[in-house]
Amino acid sequence: EPEVTQTPSHQVTQMGQEVILRCVPISNHLYFYWYRQILGQKVEFLVSFYNNEISEKSEIFDDQFSVERPDGSNFTLKIRSTKLEDSAMYFCASRRQGRNTGELFFGEGSRLTVL
Amino acid sequence: DAKTTQPNSMESNEEEPVHLPCNHSTISGTDYIHWYRQLPSQGPEYVIHGLTSNVNNRMASLAIAEDRKSSTLILHRATLRDAAVYYCILRANYGGSQGNLIFGKGTKLSVKP
Numbered sequence: 001e002p003e004v005t006q007t008p009s010h011q012v013t014q015m016g017q018e019v020i021l022r023c024v025p026i027s028n029h030l031y032f033y034w035y036r037q038i039l040g041q042k043v044e045f046l047v048s049f050y051n052n053e054i055s056e057k058s059e060i061f062d063d064q065f066s067v068e069r070p071d072g073s074n075f076t077l078k079i080r081s082t083k084l085e086d087s088a089m090y091f092c093a094s095r096r097q098g099r100n101t102g103e104l105f106f107g108e109g110s111r112l113t114v115l
Numbered sequence: 116d117a118k119t120t121q122p123n124s125m126e127s128n129e130e131e132p133v134h135l136p137c138n139h140s141t142i143s144g145t146d147y148i149h150w151y152r153q154l155p156s157q158g159p160e161y162v163i164h165g166l167t168s169n170v171n172n173r174m175a176s177l178a179i180a181e182d183r184k185s186s187t188l189i190l191h192r193a194t195l196r197d198a199a200v201y202y203c204i205l206r207a208n209y210g211g212s213q214g215n216l217i218f219g220k221g222t223k224l225s226v227k228p
Contacts, residue, residue: 033215042219043153043159043202044218093158104159106158106159106160109158
């Protein structure tokens with residue numbers, strides 16, 4: 001069964017450093033998403049991406065964050081100048097083209113720890 | 116986005132049916148009712164979705180009230196693996212929407228052996 005894969009599974013970084021989280025969506029999917037979940041809290045929407053551009057973003061997704069689909073297979077989330085409060089699980093998801101009722105497929109997540 | 120209300124937690128016994136309720140009194144005509152679940156230390160996982168009619172799939176059944184202001188996710192025989200947080204989410208189906216899911220706190224289901 002096809003799946004969304006994310007790397008790294010866990011990354012530890014120092015405050016102020018840049019981090020890139022990588023995702024390989026399911027191959028025939030065209031809509032891509034990043035979510036995050038701070039420990040013990042709910043899953044929060046960050047950004048959606050379609051046709052090589054951001055289609056929607058939340059208030060959390062400020063100038064510190066950026067997304068890119070550099071090579072047609074990877075979908076990356078870059079966090080510049082990380083802060084302690086960026087520590088969370090980051091989930092990538094993808095959806096095939098079609099009606100908005102299509103399900104989102106989520107990866108296992110990347111745990112980011114900022115020290 | 117229209118809001119959903121779910122109990123914070125529920126308990127079930129293994130191999131018994133589980134009925135997880137969700138209230139969505141402000142649902143609009145274009146909103147689909149989606150259910151996802153999140154097993155411990157994993158990403159969310161699609162369970163089922165519906166619009167007006169009851170729906171069945173290999174994982175669960177979804178019963179939707181006639182006025183669509185509430186719905187119930189039914190797990191026919193709970194297993195220990197079904198212990199998870201279950202999210203009831205309304206998702207608009209119109210051209211301007213990108214199908215984003217907005218998660219609430221969900222219902223934490225515990226399954227006792």
